[in-house]
Amino acid sequence: MNGRISRKTLEELRLRASIVDVVSEYVELRRAGSSLRGLCPFHREKTPSFFVSSEKGVFHCFGCGAGGDFISFVMQYKKVDYREAVEELCERTGVEVIYEGGGGEADVLKRLFDVNRFGADYYHKVLFQKGNPARTYLKKRGIEEDTARSLTIGYGGGGRRGLAREIKVEGLDVEAAIECGLLFQRRNGEVVDRFSGRLIFPIFTTAGKIAGFAGRSLDDSEPKYINSSESRIYKKKNLLYGLNFSGKFVREEGRVYVVEGYMDWIIMWQAGIKNVVATCGTAMTSNHFRALKKVTDKVILLFDGDMAGRKAAVRSMEPAYEAGISPLVFFPPKKRDPDDWIREVGVESVKDALGGAKLLMEYIIDAAAKKFDLNSISQRLDYLKLVGKYLKNVRDPVEKEMFVQEIAAKLNLTADDIRKWTAKQEGDVIAAPGIDSAEKALKIKPEEAMVGFLLKHPRCAAREDVKMAISAIEDTELAEIASKLTNEPDESGTILESSINREGEKLASKLSKAVLLYEQFFPEEKEGDLEKILGFIALRRKEDELARIISAFKEEGDRAKREEMLRLQMKLKKDIEETRKNL
Numbered sequence: 001m002n003g004r005i006s007r008k009t010l011e012e013l014r015l016r017a018s019i020v021d022v023v024s025e026y027v028e029l030r031r032a033g034s035s036l037r038g039l040c041p042f043h044r045e046k047t048p049s050f051f052v053s054s055e056k057g058v059f060h061c062f063g064c065g066a067g068g069d070f071i072s073f074v075m076q077y078k079k080v081d082y083r084e085a086v087e088e089l090c091e092r093t094g095v096e097v098i099y100e101g102g103g104g105e106a107d108v109l110k111r112l113f114d115v116n117r118f119g120a121d122y123y124h125k126v127l128f129q130k131g132n133p134a135r136t137y138l139k140k141r142g143i144e145e146d147t148a149r150s151l152t153i154g155y156g157g158g159g160r161r162g163l164a165r166e167i168k169v170e171g172l173d174v175e176a177a178i179e180c181g182l183l184f185q186r187r188n189g190e191v192v193d194r195f196s197g198r199l200i201f202p203i204f205t206t207a208g209k210i211a212g213f214a215g216r217s218l219d220d221s222e223p224k225y226i227n228s229s230e231s232r233i234y235k236k237k238n239l240l241y242g243l244n245f246s247g248k249f250v251r252e253e254g255r256v257y258v259v260e261g262y263m264d265w266i267i268m269w270q271a272g273i274k275n276v277v278a279t280c281g282t283a284m285t286s287n288h289f290r291a292l293k294k295v296t297d298k299v300i301l302l303f304d305g306d307m308a309g310r311k312a313a314v315r316s317m318e319p320a321y322e323a324g325i326s327p328l329v330f331f332p333p334k335k336r337d338p339d340d341w342i343r344e345v346g347v348e349s350v351k352d353a354l355g356g357a358k359l360l361m362e363y364i365i366d367a368a369a370k371k372f373d374l375n376s377i378s379q380r381l382d383y384l385k386l387v388g389k390y391l392k393n394v395r396d397p398v399e400k401e402m403f404v405q406e407i408a409a410k411l412n413l414t415a416d417d418i419r420k421w422t423a424k425q426e427g428d429v430i431a432a433p434g435i436d437s438a439e440k441a442l443k444i445k446p447e448e449a450m451v452g453f454l455l456k457h458p459r460c461a462a463r464e465d466v467k468m469a470i471s472a473i474e475d476t477e478l479a480e481i482a483s484k485l486t487n488e489p490d491e492s493g494t495i496l497e498s499s500i501n502r503e504g505e506k507l508a509s510k511l512s513k514a515v516l517l518y519e520q521f522f523p524e525e526k527e528g529d530l531e532k533i534l535g536f537i538a539l540r541r542k543e544d545e546l547a548r549i550i551s552a553f554k555e556e557g558d559r560a561k562r563e564e565m566l567r568l569q570m571k572l573k574k575d576i577e578e579t580r581k582n583l
């Protein structure tokens, strides 16, 4: 996509996404004073030195120095660029990305959607022409005419060039149709239909626009299904078939069934189970789960009962938990798919049986137990390793504890044994929250305190005593930020945001460090405490000065003078502590 992401999009995103929500998806955070802390996802550690300020919207790791705001967190965590991070966050929070400049992005997208709509209507019209094999096929599969109409099902019956011709006649954008994957260009330059001879299912966005298509062969010849190729509007990892139709039913029922096939979706929908979505020929991704989470937390994977379906369900575990969903699972008996199952036993029996869906993790614990001989010690260990791998994904402590007890029961061990074992495997024994030695060793530099203060209290920037304090800042980058903050009080957080995102990681790290150190050192401070803080800063400065002098004396070997300076330093340190206590 060309063009810049608009200011308005970023503002909207900032309203909807909070740093705590974004970071919590990957890091377990606990309160620590006015900040939150957890184990750093960017370096290995056992004692949490990763801090988040919900008030200023930044994070900082005192271990490895990683720092920034919620956008830079996603950039660093997912190793994507700024633009991709913003796009992903917008998608997650349901903010529409508006681009500006770069030549009419909206127009380009509109051309793609338009050509898809035209293709869908064209193929739909062909479906209802007399005597074509697709209608016979639909009848055979039990798909009613009304259903075919409401889903705009189509048939690629106009020969190899049917749609290509129509698109040209209509004066539509052939390039757009190629980009959408409706048409493709052969090596000899000839442009032909991609879905000719196939039954065609348009795939809608939640807003009801057509993002792409799936085409099924009528005679089961391979490939049974082909899909639109990935394009600017068709992204498999984000799209769920049928969500545009079923969204309101999902809300009503408070749960959603996820099936693997278009046919499964259609048959369930027709049978009156309307809270259903299907994946578009791909594994479930965390984006899929996030899209579902907007409508419900209760997701039931209703995958095929064969080995492939079971494996696909198990593979959904990680993305589901990544999106904060603890999925349930149900497999139709006798290796059937949902479509066959409904036909064979009827919708009422299916509805009854679905009540027996269990948590995916529970399924894994049970199914794995059957795979191993739990009387053999080595197989017991293998079992534990396998379920431990999945258990790692479960973040909710209560839920995790219940699974731990299940696993313990299977192995005839105590829950405590399992807890110890998993803690060791995961290698992250989380220390109790509170000040630890690493943190005590931290010092806030005067300039960091100053910048932290200015960011917290932008209106104070105009005061003479503040300007004086700023003029003494030595670090050039922080001095520059501080002078920006003095000229233009950063009440909306714009300076912080643009400095973090536009000036490189080093400055992002410095700024986030200043904010989080400030919160740690002055947890309860108010604007009125300015004098005390300025006093503290002055003291810290003197202390730094002393430290320099002391080391100089050390080299000179002048013991008496050095001791005198040390005494002065002790006194200053006491003063500093007093000042802090009084804040």
Ligand SMILES: [Zn+2]
Pocket: 040, 041, 042, 043, 050, 061, 062, 063, 064, 065, 066
């Ligand atoms: Zn770190």
